[in-house]
Amino acid sequence: MKPFDYRRAVAPESAIADVAGNPEAAYLAGGTNLVDHMKLGIAEPRLLVDITSLPLDEVAETQDGGVSIGANVRNSDLAAHPLIRSRYPVLSQALLSGASGQLRNLATTGGNLLQRTRCVYFQDVTTPCNKRAPGSGCSALEGYSRYHAILGASDDCIAVHPSDIAVALAALDATVVVQGPSGERSMALTDLHRLPDSRPDLDTVLEHGDLITAVRLPGLPWAERSAYRKVRDRASYAFALVSVAGAVELEDDGGAPGEVPVIRQVRIALGGVAHKPWRATLAEETLRGVQATHENFRAAADAELERAAPVGDNAFKVPMVRNTMISVLHELTREYS
Amino acid sequence: MEAEIILHVDGSRRALTIDTRTTLLDALRDRLGVYSPKKGCDHGQCGACTVLLNGRRVNSCLVFAVAQDGAEVVTAAGLAEGGNLHPVQQAFLDQDAFQCGYCTPGQVCSAVGMLAEADAAQPSYVTEGFRPEDSPAAADLDDEEIRERMSGNLCRCGAYVNIVAAVRQAAAGGSGA
Ligand SMILES: Cc1cc2nc3c(=O)[nH]c(=O)nc-3n(C[C@H](O)[C@H](O)[C@H](O)COP(=O)(O)OP(=O)(O)OC[C@H]3O[C@@H](n4cnc5c(N)ncnc54)[C@H](O)[C@@H]3O)c2cc1C
Ligand code: SF4
Ligand code: FES
Ligand code: FES
Numbered sequence: 001m002k003p004f005d006y007r008r009a010v011a012p013e014s015a016i017a018d019v020a021g022n023p024e025a026a027y028l029a030g031g032t033n034l035v036d037h038m039k040l041g042i043a044e045p046r047l048l049v050d051i052t053s054l055p056l057d058e059v060a061e062t063q064d065g066g067v068s069i070g071a072n073v074r075n076s077d078l079a080a081h082p083l084i085r086s087r088y089p090v091l092s093q094a095l096l097s098g099a100s101g102q103l104r105n106l107a108t109t110g111g112n113l114l115q116r117t118r119c120v121y122f123q124d125v126t127t128p129c130n131k132r133a134p135g136s137g138c139s140a141l142e143g144y145s146r147y148h149a150i151l152g153a154s155d156d157c158i159a160v161h162p163s164d165i166a167v168a169l170a171a172l173d174a175t176v177v178v179q180g181p182s183g184e185r186s187m188a189l190t191d192l193h194r195l196p197d198s199r200p201d202l203d204t205v206l207e208h209g210d211l212i213t214a215v216r217l218p219g220l221p222w223a224e225r226s227a228y229r230k231v232r233d234r235a236s237y238a239f240a241l242v243s244v245a246g247a248v249e250l251e252d253d254g255g256a257p258g259e260v261p262v263i264r265q266v267r268i269a270l271g272g273v274a275h276k277p278w279r280a281t282l283a284e285e286t287l288r289g290v291q292a293t294h295e296n297f298r299a300a301a302d303a304e305l306e307r308a309a310p311v312g313d314n315a316f317k318v319p320m321v322r323n324t325m326i327s328v329l330h331e332l333t334r335e336y337s
Numbered sequence: 338m339e340a341e342i343i344l345h346v347d348g349s350r351r352a353l354t355i356d357t358r359t360t361l362l363d364a365l366r367d368r369l370g371v372y373s374p375k376k377g378c379d380h381g382q383c384g385a386c387t388v389l390l391n392g393r394r395v396n397s398c399l400v401f402a403v404a405q406d407g408a409e410v411v412t413a414a415g416l417a418e419g420g421n422l423h424p425v426q427q428a429f430l431d432q433d434a435f436q437c438g439y440c441t442p443g444q445v446c447s448a449v450g451m452l453a454e455a456d457a458a459q460p461s462y463v464t465e466g467f468r469p470e471d472s473p474a475a476a477d478l479d480d481e482e483i484r485e486r487m488s489g490n491l492c493r494c495g496a497y498v499n500i501v502a503a504v505r506q507a508a509a510g511g512s513g514a
Contacts (some may be wrong), residue, residue, distance in 0.1 A: 005338050006357045006403045028404065035399045036380050046356075050404050076393075077407070080459040100489020101451055103381055104399065210483045222484040236462070236488035294373045 002044045009051050010210060012179055018049050020181040020209025026049050027211065029072065029111035039174050041125045042132060046132070052108075054212055059083060065219025069213045071110030075165070076101065079107060089216060090226035090245050091121035097230040100237045109210035113166055113176070115191065116203060117159040117275075118239055121142060130156045131200040138200075146313040147241070150305075150321075152274040157200030158311055160272055161193055162239050168228055169215060169273035170279050171245040177214040180207060189215070192278030200275070220248035222265060229328050230271070231320060242269035242317050244324045247330040248290065260291040261333070268328075270304075270321060280304045283325065292333040297326040342350075342406040346371055347415025357403045362386045364402035373414035377491070377501065384490035385393070388412050389444035394450025396489075413442030416449065425449050425507040434503035436494035446489045448504045451486045455508075459483045475508045500504040 006028075009015035019025040026045035028034060029052060037043035057071035059081050062234040065082050078084055079095035099107060121127045121139035128137035140148055142160050148158040166189065174189040194202050206212075226247035232238040266287045268280040283300040289297045301322040308318050338357045343350060344371060353368055362379075365371040365388070379387030379398045383508040386398040389411040397410075416423035425448045428434070435441045454474040461486045473482060483504045484497075493499065 001358045004357055006340060006401070008404075029400070030399075031401060031404070032381055034400045035401060038358075039379065048401075052404070076459060080472075081458075082469055084419065085460065085469070089467050092460070092467070094466075096460065099381075100384065100396075101454065101486055102387055102394045102396045102447065102489045103399075104385060105450075106395050200477070236485050250499050296401070 001041075002037050002046060003048045006047050006283075007100040009045065009054055012054055012056075012127075012213065014022065015049050015051055016179060016181055016209055016211050017053065018047070019211075023049055023208065025049060030074070031105035031111075032107050032117040033111060040123055042116075046190055048106060052209070053121070053199045056110075057077060060284050062216065065221075067217045069215045069217070071108060071214055072107045073174075075099070075104040075109070075112060077106040079104065079130065086224070088168075088172060088220075088223050088226065090110065090171060090223065090228045090247060091165065091168040091217075094164040094230075094245060097240075097243070098164040099229060109215055110164070112163050113169075113215075114204065114206075114211065115163055118147070118162045119159040131159060131196075134199075141311065144313065145311045147272070148314050149274050150174035150308045150310045150314055150317045151270075151278055152195045153275070153309065153311070154196045154198065154200070155318070156198055157196035157320055158274065159196065159200065159274050159275060161203070161274070163277070164228070164230060164243060164252060165238060166193065166277040167243055167269045168245045169217075170277035171226070171247060171267040171269035172220060173218050173221060173267070174309070175216040175218075176212055177208050177216060178206065179213050180210045184213075186216070190277065190279050196275045203275075220247070223267075223334055224245045225329055227269075227331055229324055229331075231324055238326070239265060240272040242321045242324055244321070244328045245269045245271070246325070246332055247329040248292075248329065253329050262331075263287050263290060263292055268300075268304075268325065270325075273308075273317060273321060281304075287329075292329070294326065297329040298322070300329075301325045340403045340406075341510065344369075344402070345407075345409045347412055352489065356404050357401065359402045360398055360403045361388070361390070361410070362397040362449055365397065365410070366420075367477040371412055371414065373412045374446075375442060377440070377443075383440070383443075384447055385440050385443040387446045389446055392453070394447050397415040397500055404468075405479075411446070413445045416445065419427075421429070423449065425452070425503070426501040426511050428506040428510075432499045432503035432506060438496075439511060440490060440492045440496075442490070443455055444487070444500055445489060446453050447490045448507060450503075452508055455486070456481075478505070478508050480505065
């Protein structure tokens with residue numbers, strides 16, 4: 001590990017100035033990804049600006065009935081927060097499905113979104129990897145690709161984004177608040193992460209020095225009926241092979257008793273399939289205004305997966321996503337269908 | 338680069354000068370001679386290094402010591418009080434919850450932290466229901482909850498069955514934390 005200076009940030013403005021003004025500086029939050037990467041030699045910052053003392057640790061209701069989450073809120077605290085638990089169960093479940101109790105006590109909301117891929121070649125500095133060393137090639141393309149992308153990948157990178165909560169936040173239409181050297185801006189969570197195209201070295205649209213200060217959830221009363229399902233190689237403490245975040249609102253005056261109700265609104269996002277949390281817009285379009293039946297769930301999954309392009313070891317993900325999506329939709333409409 | 342920090346470890350105040358690259362785990366073991374936290378993977382993947390940092394269980398291998406100036410650290414070696422083992426430690430003995438013992442200090446710290454989390458109404462991935470009162474208190478944790486909440490601690494000897502029994506015993510007697 002390269003030697004580095006350590007500074008504890010006392011205000012966002014000075015932290016941003018410290019990092020923006022130094023190409024070799026990085027923010028340190030929970031450290032569960034960055035410290036690991038420094039040990040592996042993937043990241044070599046010469047200045048760490050510790051942001052954990054900044055007052056970004058509040059979970060508060062917003063005026064529009066939504067919730068604002070400070071970037072420093074720890075994953076364990078957010079998962080247990082009564083507002084999140086009761087109004088956005090999909091987010092609480094996604095948080096609790098990630099990592100371990102110990103790691104969730106350290107990991108922060110902002111750091112979780114900006115964690116980097118778990119592609120084994122990215123993490124091994126002795127192998128070619130376009131994300132870590134642009135232009136060196138992609139070892140996964142003809143290598144071990146079991147964990148890799150089936151949607152939106154490029155010839156330069158087939159990595160997936162590992163965050164569980166990003167998938168739930170994508171389904172919930174969350175917004176990310178970013179403070180940079182030239183002021184504050186916000187963006188949809190689905191616009192934060194990029195597809196790899198020819199620049200897999202760029203995970204997100206953020207510029208060096210940009211500080212995530214908060215994540216905002218819109219008021220979404222029907223998200224009370226939401227769920228996160230994660231499929232993995234072991235029952236716990238493992239990254240997703242695939243995951244599905246879903247929320248469904250049914251027409252309440254839909255037809256006679258005993259009739260299958262009609263879906264009014266639906267949100268679906270997929271994890272473990274792409275370089276970013278994948279909002280399943282094609283599946284959502286297929287489901288809006290139709291009855292909550294198995295056939296319609298299947299048609300929706302097929303519509304989304306039509307574009308799937310597995311690379312070899314990961315062909316199993318296509319039926320796995322289809323079945324998980326159908327199963328989540330059943331769970332969310334169970335008392336009716 | 339060097340930094341001077343103070344850590345309160347198992348009840349004693351320790352001042353030390355460290356290289357900023359030193360993890361909390363290495364500071365404890367290599368600088369302070371506190372050997373109960375173990376280095377298994379050094380990458381957050383095994384839980385052998387688990388300590389209680391300001392009262393919460395964390396992987397000490399992923400924490401830079403320089404960021405913890407003034408912190409209170411409790412390791413498995415600091416849990417006993419006045420010659421009496423902590424109830425979680427006693428339960429590990431009673432239930433024969435180890436073979437080689439390498440993962441044990443981490444398991445014990447993790448269990449102590451986990452039981453306090455349950456008593457603070459923190460849910461887990463397998464908790465059913467979304468109200469605070471749906472989250473089981475430590476004494477009400479079933480085996481599925483214990484396994485899920487302890488999944489951050491691997492045991493290379495596979496002593497899991499007895500580890501779950503030990504945590505169940507400690508939980509039934511109150512968290513003791
Ligand atoms: C063994 C293991 C298993 C795991 N399993 C899972 C899993 O199943 N699911 C899952 O989702 N995650 C998993 N994780 C990843 C874990 O959730 C992340 O490492 C964690 O969320 C990162 O948060 P942090 O606060 O520790 O970030 P840090 O490591 O401190 O930072 C990560 C990156 O974000 C930057 N950063 C941090 N905060 C900000 C901010 N506010 N603004 C701008 N930049 C910032 C840092 O500079 C750094 O580049 C696992 C990790 C490990 C080690
Ligand atoms: S998939 Fe992406 S991260 Fe993995 S080796 Fe290829 S370029 Fe690197
Ligand atoms: S040594 Fe820290 S988790 Fe393995
Ligand atoms: S007792 Fe040997 S590793 Fe757990």
